[in-house]
Amino acid sequence: MLCDKKEGPIMNEFSGERILILGAGVMQGPAISIARDLGLFTVVVDGDPNAPEVSKADRFECIDLKDKEGIADLGLSLQSNGGLGGIMTAGTDFSATVAWAAEKLGLPGIPYEAALNASDKDRMRRCFEAAGVPSPQFTVFTGETLKGKLPALPFSYPAVVKPVDNMGARGCRRVDTPEELTAALEDALGFSRSGRAIVEEYMDGPEFSVDAIVYKDEIHVCGFADRHIFFPPYFIEMGHTMPSNLGKKETASLMEAFFAGIRALGISGGVGAAKGDLKLTPRGPMIGEIAARLSGGYMSGWTYPYASGVDLTRLAILTAMGRRPVNFGPLHHWTSAERAFISIPGKVRSIQGLDQARNTPLVKDVFLRAAPSSLVRFPENNVSKCGNVLSAAPDRGGAIAAAEGAACSVLIRLEAPNPETAAFLTATAAFPPGAYTPDAAILAALNRLPDPPETHFLKLSTINIIPFPEFTGSSLMDYMGRSPEESLEAVRSITGLALPIKDSGDTITLGRRFWAALIRGGYQGGAYFVDTINNQTEQGEGKKI
Template identity: 45%
Template sequence: MIGQNNETAAAKKRILILGGGIMQLPAIRIAKAKRWYVAVADGSDEAPGISLADRFFHVDLKAWEAMIDAAEVMRKEGGIDGVFTAGTDFSLTVARVAEKLTLPGISVKAAMAASDKALMRRTLSDANVRVPRFVQLADGEKEIPKELSYPLVVKPVDNMGARGVRRVDNDEELSSALDDAFRFSRSGSVIVEEFLDGPEFSIDALVEKGQVRFCGIADRHITFAPYFVEMGHTIPSSAPADMIEEVKGEFLKAVEAIGIDNGAAKGDVKFCRGKAWIGELAARLSGGFMSGWTYPLSSGVQPTAGALNIAVGLPANLPSPVRNHTCAERGFISIPGVVAAVESLGKARAIKRVKEIFVLIEPGSEVNFPVNNVQKCGNVLASSDRRDQAVSSAQDGAGRVFVRLVPGEKRTGVFLFGKKEAWIPDAYSLSCEENCAELSRLEPIYGVGKRPSAPLSDSIALASLPILRSEAAVDWHGLGLREGFDRLLALTGVSAMDLQKWRMSGQDGLLLGSLFWRAFLRGGIQGGVWIIDTVRSWRERDIDYRRELQIWENA
């Protein structure tokens, strides 16, 4: 990987990096590789980047006055040459510190426009940059102008990661979405804007004395409407050249209009009705693994190194790309519950072309089906000189990681057997009539003996369906139904048997029928493994499955 050392000019530079989390690790590591003095500020004293830093300030990133105090301490202790962040909401804090200490950076005015979605849209609109039509609402307000027609999108003005962002199609949905968005807004303000349907792109760029250098344009893969969950991105974009030029042109106009003249810029741009529209523009490099991992893997160049140089007043010194690979990032997610273990990581890492796996959960973590980008369980990155190989490897890796959930948890049971939320698709659906007919005939459990929880032996088997190989459904990670079922058998050690053969064989254990298939079709491998683990726990604790199932179904 090509970096930008420029060691003579950069010797002994001292930089304050806001954030010590995963997304800031590339900046911390690169600055240390340059032999700079690195101070890290973070609201958590357990951030992973702290151990790499020379100095740590335990400061909330939004507390800009306290951050200025920390920078002043750093200056008194030996000097400060720059302040920097990537992948956080706090470019405004960076600008305030830079202005107060006369450090390189953009103006506070520009940072404010890049940090507040309403101010950003007004600034861009005034400069004839295309943005969706919108209205800003203060906490408690719910009236929107008649010229805004459904479908609409509700967003907090000052949050990232798609938190509190939702599409709405009627007044009832608007009211509940506004309640959610206000909860995620630090300032108590939201925007409601027209929904633009079309492909979406992420852009990273460096800006040096007003000159913009693009550092990657990626296709974003947005799922789970009415929410906007990015299940991954692929870089470089596969969009036609004329579309990319239109997107780049509108982005350049937006960067100039906001006033980002020295630093970094990150944009989310939609292509709709033959034109590019600015969705977001931030005065920083992106989170979501693009600037720190996928663009470097794709190009061989580290944009973070150039951004750090600019932050301390040095030339960006960013070389041209040395390779033209595709890098694909794919997230892995979970159904609701509590994590018991994260399994099969070794198998996922062994997949050819997988470069990195990030696990964001641990045993005891509460997990949910994601409604934003911070609720995913982890991410898999793969790279290749062939686009199809990079995509398939990342997807296979994400599908291979298995998040096992604590058995018997009510939230998991309600998700699998209770009233469905319509926006969450089933992991699998059956299309073959023979399989559907067989499933309709199955009872929940066979072989429970005199007491529902006490079979005559400890064995568990699954009632098989006649032609699983003919089912074409894939789950949220792209894993086929038959492959998922086979993988479940390996994870649990149970076998699958035809109901009639099971009866004729004289088996005296349990055969899970529709109880298993309901869980598997709704929740995929996770749901199927969970119900098997739960049945095993029921037997240990002498619990009646019918009572538990009734609780879940009626919740």
């Protein structure tokens, strides 16, 4: 009988039996820890010997997760030398490797063909089409296709281009015209292991993520969240909120489509897990995609347990070990929010505010992906963000406010000068977008601001900022929800300077170019501009600011 830790943890449910876990990254950390809590001996494989969770494993083997034969051979060796009870993964795109090895070893799992259906978007769409599962029209391209004139799409623009066999929104983007299609296909093909890209109808509407445990014909939903997607033409998830705030009727219609998709792929022919990305469009529910594994993105291992009190990873481990899990119902009804923080392009000089973020009431975790000296870029996929904050609270508003506030408290200072940062701050392209989107009146006021005079080599403590009330008094918000005044305060915090807003006399004064940098790059752009002046002043260059 499964018990949540609030009812009493399942300790030593297994007595030294072994489980093979694919992946030693952050997303697999809960599976490794919980398996050990259950009394299982964990054998963990990853192609990276320095993966962050390697030290948690009882035994680690460095094997590429694409090497299904090598992993199956390891499983055979384990079976013949002490036994092996199950194999699993979470948050990776190697469910086909798990299914292959499980079939070869006679272990619980889903059919290998079903895993291929869920790992290849071309096969997936064909399964949905044959079974009448609601999903977009599609067509597939290869590198050979690009050598000649591209054929017309069998549906209208806009469309979405993505590799058939990758995750994390790598190589995924919206295209609105035939002229944009070639470049998008080249990008997607670069992320495809099989050299294929799929082009689909664009599905308009809110997006949701759902996790489920599958035990033969039983499908148990264990987590349904609102996804927060931004920055077209890419699809960057800036967070999710668990549970979804969608109404019961609409939720039921999405679940009906999700269950039909699971069955169409053949996942329900075995035991395992399924993760779906769903959209509620003007035409009704549509399946974005379904993976034959638990979700990544901090959902299955963190936000669902925080929101429900139920350890979903524990249920998945029991399933992988051939046991029929029970007690799926939530033990409490909280909200858990995950929010990301990002950066404009450049090289990280320092990061501050982490302790403040971690000490924010209701915040459970802060995960950092960037570090001093690391190169950062504005995200074009979901693996190039700088970090994530997770919160949990009895009320939805409290959880969201805590996660968003903590994410805003993390400040990333970039090195100056840097050509990538400088190029971003002077760019006018729609992507990457600017931190703020001023209207025509604010832009006109910006253009009326004076350029500062030449400076004498004064101390930076004397820097002033020319007033710009049209911007600072506006209701504009940056990517993270900071007001102009809050971004200014972040610049002061990072640089350690007072930076009073006033017309100057015998001082260094920041004018139009400072405000332009702040509008384009947010607090990072403003701090970068000040740091550039700092470098010039220290080096005695005496240039115009």
